[in-house]
Each structure stands twice: as structure tokens, then as C-alpha cells.
Amino acid sequence: MAQMLVKINVNGVEREVLVDPDDRLLDVLxxxxxxxxxxxxxxxxxxxxxxxxxxxxxxxxxxxxxxxAKNHKILTLEGLNNxxxxxxxxxxxxxxxxxxxxxxxxxxxxxxxHLLNRKKEPSKQEIKEAISGTLCRCTGxxxxxxxxxxxxREQ
Amino acid sequence: xxQPLLNRSEMIILQPSSLKESLKxxxxxxxxxxxxxxxxxxxxxxxxEVRPKKILDISGLTNELSYVKKDGNVIKIGALVTVSxxxxxxxxKEKRFSxxxxxxxxxxxxxxxxxxxxxxxxxxxxxxxxxxxxxxxLNAKVKLSSVDGERYMSVEKFLAGKRKLNRRPNxxxxxxxxxxxxxxxxxxxxxxxxRNMLIINLVNLAVVGKIAKGKIEDIRIAANRVKGxxxxxxxxxxxxxxxxxxNEETLNGAKKVFGEELILTDDMRASATYRKAxxxxxxxxxxxxxxxxx
Ligand SMILES: Cc1cc2nc3c(=O)[nH]c(=O)nc-3n(C[C@H](O)[C@H](O)[C@H](O)COP(=O)(O)OP(=O)(O)OC[C@H]3O[C@@H](n4cnc5c(N)ncnc54)[C@H](O)[C@@H]3O)c2cc1C
Ligand code: FES
Ligand code: FES
Numbered sequence: 113m114a115q116m117l118v119k120i121n122v123n124g125v126e127r128e129v130l131v132d133p134d135d136r137l138l139d140v141l142x143x144x145x146x147x148x149x150x151x152x153x154x155x156x157x158x159x160x161x162x163x164x165x166x167x168x169x170x171x172x173x174x175x176x177x178x179x180x181a182k183n184h185k186i187l188t189l190e191g192l193n194n195x196x197x198x199x200x201x202x203x204x205x206x207x208x209x210x211x212x213x214x215x216x217x218x219x220x221x222x223x224x225x226h227l228l229n230r231k232k233e234p235s236k237q238e239i240k241e242a243i244s245g246t247l248c249r250c251t252g253x254x255x256x257x258x259x260x261x262x263x264x265r266e267q
Numbered sequence: 268x269x270q271p272l273l274n275r276s277e278m279i280i281l282q283p284s285s286l287k288e289s290l291k292x293x294x295x296x297x298x299x300x301x302x303x304x305x306x307x308x309x310x311x312x313x314x315x316e317v318r319p320k321k322i323l324d325i326s327g328l329t330n331e332l333s334y335v336k337k338d339g340n341v342i343k344i345g346a347l348v349t350v351s352x353x354x355x356x357x358x359x360k361e362k363r364f365s366x367x368x369x370x371x372x373x374x375x376x377x378x379x380x381x382x383x384x385x386x387x388x389x390x391x392x393x394x395x396x397x398x399x400x401x402x403x404x405l406n407a408k409v410k411l412s413s414v415d416g417e418r419y420m421s422v423e424k425f426l427a428g429k430r431k432l433n434r435r436p437n438x439x440x441x442x443x444x445x446x447x448x449x450x451x452x453x454x455x456x457x458x459x460x461x462r463n464m465l466i467i468n469l470v471n472l473a474v475v476g477k478i479a480k481g482k483i484e485d486i487r488i489a490a491n492r493v494k495g496x497x498x499x500x501x502x503x504x505x506x507x508x509x510x511x512x513x514n515e516e517t518l519n520g521a522k523k524v525f526g527e528e529l530i531l532t533d534d535m536r537a538s539a540t541y542r543k544a545x546x547x548x549x550x551x552x553x554x555x556x557x558x559x560x561x
Contacts, residue, residue, distance in 0.1 A: 132276045160376060171381050175305060
């Protein structure tokens with residue numbers, strides 16, 4: 113089949129893109145739009161590193177067909193560049209050295225941001241639950257949990 | 268990892284904007300694969316396990332199929348209700364439906380719960396779908412809609428086998444419903460897997476029952492595997508338990524009967540012996556939980 117024209121709002125900007133029927137939202141975000149904060153590791157829904165917000169909710173962009181993103185609002189870390197809460201989270205990630213290789217960091221920060229937006233001062237247990245679908249192979253998680261925790265108290 | 272390009276880039280995507288139109292399109296394209304939020308289907312298309320020529324994408328029909336309502340004594344759940352959405356529903360918070368809370372807390376990650384639909388869960392029809400045993404234990408029904416009208420069928424009958432449904436090619440599952448069993452009832456769910464986030468569980472088990480003054484008045488038990496490869500009711504065990512006092516002797520008897528009713532095979536994830544031991548232990552635990560004993 114021919115390519116399809118899909119309208120997606122990404123980081124507040126309405127965009128149109130030609131996609132193949134088998135393209136994933138992940139492919140469109142990285143390759144067509146250049147939002148490289150969105151990472152691919154497993155490609156099967158298990159690692160959470162391709163997490164983006166769709167209509168405000170965390171979803172896995174490797175599991176979403178590009179044609180299904182039609183008429184939805186997508187937010188990636190790039191779209192939160194000037195966001196005050198995200199700045200606090202990132203400052204705390206630096207403070208706690210919560211990024212080592214950094215590959216999981218965008219997804220962790222997105223999950224932290226989503227949680228802190230709904231709950232100002234979450235407990236460590238709530239933070240652990242929020243990031244439980246997002247894998248980190250370096251830090252051992254403690255520093256990430258502490259960074260999100262402190263960013264919440266700092267608000 | 269990536270397979271060479273299959274003809275999947277040739278797929279035809281059909282995206283009607285209403286249910287009515289979708290039913291018409293499906294009637295004209297009965298070979299189309301229905302796609303809800305794709306969390307089960309998409310990975311199988313990407314790895315080449317399923318190679319549909321056409322996809323009927325119903326994910327946009329949330330205006331029509333994302334409701335949860337109570338109609339008299341019947342709870343009705345639209346096919347596109349996501350697990351996250353269900354989590355916020357008031358009926359789920361009532362004590363007799365605590366199986367929903369147990370289930371949702373062990374369902375995938377937040378990212379998966381935000382997309383996984385209840386309809387897709389039932390229609391995926393494999394042993395990894397957690398809602399199937401619970402719906403079986405609730406005697407739930409599916410509503411099947413087509414251009415010809417609507418019909419209802421028990422979930423039990425709807426599931427014809429692993430990845431096989433008693434669905435006519437022009438039908439869409441639009442609703443799942445079950446009777447509220449009433450305040451005297453309780454429910455419980457448990458699953459064991461290597462970690463919550465993985466799709467495939469080793470075992471899962473749902474129990475719905477009424478245990479009053481130490482007597483088992485009614486009980487329904489379903490697990491992801493009893494005899495075949497899909498979730499089923501453990502009817503022999505149910506019959507054994509009904510009408511009995513909830514005590515040590517009954518539980519020991521039930522464990523024996525359940526053990527004999529289970530016909531499991533070894534696979535790469537777990538041995539039949541281990542699965543059986545898990546299921547028997549969980550059954551005892553869930554019955555006690557509903558009965559309010561330790
Ligand atoms: C990482 C990961 C973790 C998971 N964890 C769990 C878990 O813990 N527990 C669990 O139960 N499942 C789990 N799943 C499986 C999956 O998310 C669920 O089965 C989900 O509910 C499927 O819903 P969907 O809308 O994504 O379905 P889809 O993928 O869109 O569809 C699934 C199947 O049902 C058919 N279908 C869908 N809707 C309809 C309809 N309305 N009418 C007729 N046919 C229909 C499709 O043709 C397809 O065959 C997991 C999946 C992943 C990728
Ligand atoms: S790349 Fe999407 S979950 Fe791993
Ligand atoms: S910092 Fe390397 S994966 Fe998390």
C-alpha cells in the first residue's frame with residue numbers, strides 16, 4: 113500500500129508525516145522528526161525506554177503503530193526543555209548522579225515528571241512503582257528514586 | 268533482530284470514524300484483522316507471526332466504546348476501556364470486586380496499562396491474558412456487533428481455543444458484561460510470573476464466591492490453564508466445594524480434587540509439577556481470603 117499521511121501534534125507543533133503502514137511511532141519520532149531522546153532498546157514493550165506521553169499519559173512508542181498516533185498529542189523530553197518542573201528533575205538527576213550511561217535517563221525523567229505532575233510529594237514506594245516499567249542497567253535505581261523524590265520536595 | 272521486510276509494508280489500513288462505519292467496512296472486508304490498541308497484535312505483526320493484508324483499526328472509537336456503566340444489576344464495560352481507566356472505576360473499589368484490584372496491580376507496567384484494552388485482552392485468547400480467568404469466574408458475556416445486529420455469548424463459549432474465537436468474520440466485540448453477584452460475594456485474583464512487567468505469566472487464578480458463616484454457598488474458579496492451553500473453569504473442584512464447610516478437611520480435599528483436575532504439560536517456562544504446586548497453593552490462599560480466614 114502507498115504511504116499514508118498522518119497528522120500528529122508533537123511537542124505542541126502540528127506536523128504531517130508520510131508513514132509506511134508498518135512504521136512505529138518510535139520510528140517517526142526519531143527518524144522523521146529527530147527527537148532522539150526517545151530510545152529503542154527492546155522494541156517489544158519490555159524496557160520502557162521508548163516512553164513518550166500521549167495525550168498526557170505514558171505509553172511505549174515502540175508498540176504504537178504510527179498510523180494510530182493520528183490526531184493525538186505526543187510529548188517527548190525535547191518538548192519539556194523549558195519546563196520548570198523538568199529543570200528541577202534534571203538538576204536533581206545531576207545532584208544525585210542518577211544518570212550513568214544516560215540511555216534510560218529521558219524515559220526516567222518523563223516518568224518522574226508525569227508522577228510529580230499528579231502528586232507533588234510522592235513516597236519512595238510510589239516513585240518505585242511509577243518507574244517500575246522502565247529499566248536501568250547502570251544505576252541500581254536508588255539514585256533515580258532519590259532524584260525524583262528530592263525534585264518533588266523542592267517544588 | 269529486525270526481520271527482513273515482509274509484505275507488511277503493503278498492509279491496507281482501514282480507519283473508519285464510527286462504529287457503524289466500522290461494522291460496514293468489516294462486513295465488506297471480513298479478512299481484515301481487527302486492531303484495538305495494538306499491544307498484543309503489533310509485536311506479532313512486526314515479528315511476522317501474523318501477516319494481515321488488511322487492518323481494521325478501531326482504536327479511534329473511544330467515544331463509543333470506552334464506557335463503564337451499571338445497568339440494573341449488570342456491569343457493562345466497553346471493549347476499548349483500558350486497564351488504567353478501569354482502575355479508576357467506582358465498582359472496582361467495592362470489596363466484592365477486589366479481584367480487579369489484585370489483577371490491575373499486577374498487570375504490566377503503567378505504560379502498558381494505559382493502552383491495554385479489556386476487549387483486546389479477551390480477544391487475544393491466550394493463557395497470558397489476565398482478564399480471561401476473572402471474566403470466566405464472573406460468568407461474563409461478550410456482546411458481538413455486526414451489520415446484522417447484536418448478539419450475546421458467554422466468554423466461556425466465545426473462547427474456542429488458543430487464539431481462536433467463536434466470532435463471525437463480520438463481528439466486533441463491543442462490550443463485556445457481568446451480573447453484580449451482590450454484597451455477600453467476594454473475589455480474588457493472583458498470578459505468578461518472573462516479573463509483573465512481562466506478558467507471560469506462569470499461572471494465574473481467579474475465584475469468585477460466596478462464603479457465609481463458614482459455609483461455601485457458591486464458588487467459581489478459573490485459571491489460565493486447567494486442561495487445555497487457554498483459561499478455563501475448574502468445574503470439578505467447584506462442585507466438590509459447593510455446600511461444604513470451609514475448614515481444613517474441605518481445603519485438603521479441594522487441593523486433591525483440583526490437583527487431579529489439572530492436566531498440565533511441561534514447557535520451557537515451568538514444569539507441570541511446579542505449575543500444579545503453585546495453582547494448588549494459590550487456590551487455598553484465595554478461598555481463605557474470600558472466606559475471611561487466615
Ligand atoms: C510488555 C507487555 C506486557 C503485558 N502484560 C500483560 C499482563 O500483565 N497481563 C495481561 O493480561 N496482558 C498483558 N499484555 C498483553 C496485552 O497488553 C493485553 O492482552 C491487552 O489487553 C490487549 O489489548 P489491546 O487493545 O492492545 O489489543 P490488540 O493488540 O489491539 O488486540 C489483541 C487481539 O484481539 C483482537 N481484538 C482486539 N479488540 C477486538 C475487538 N473489539 N473485537 C474483536 N477482536 C478484537 C485483535 O485482532 C488481536 O488479535 C502485555 C503486553 C505487553 C507488550
Ligand atoms: S523499546 Fe519500547 S519498550 Fe523497549
Ligand atoms: S543510566 Fe545506563 S541504563 Fe540507566
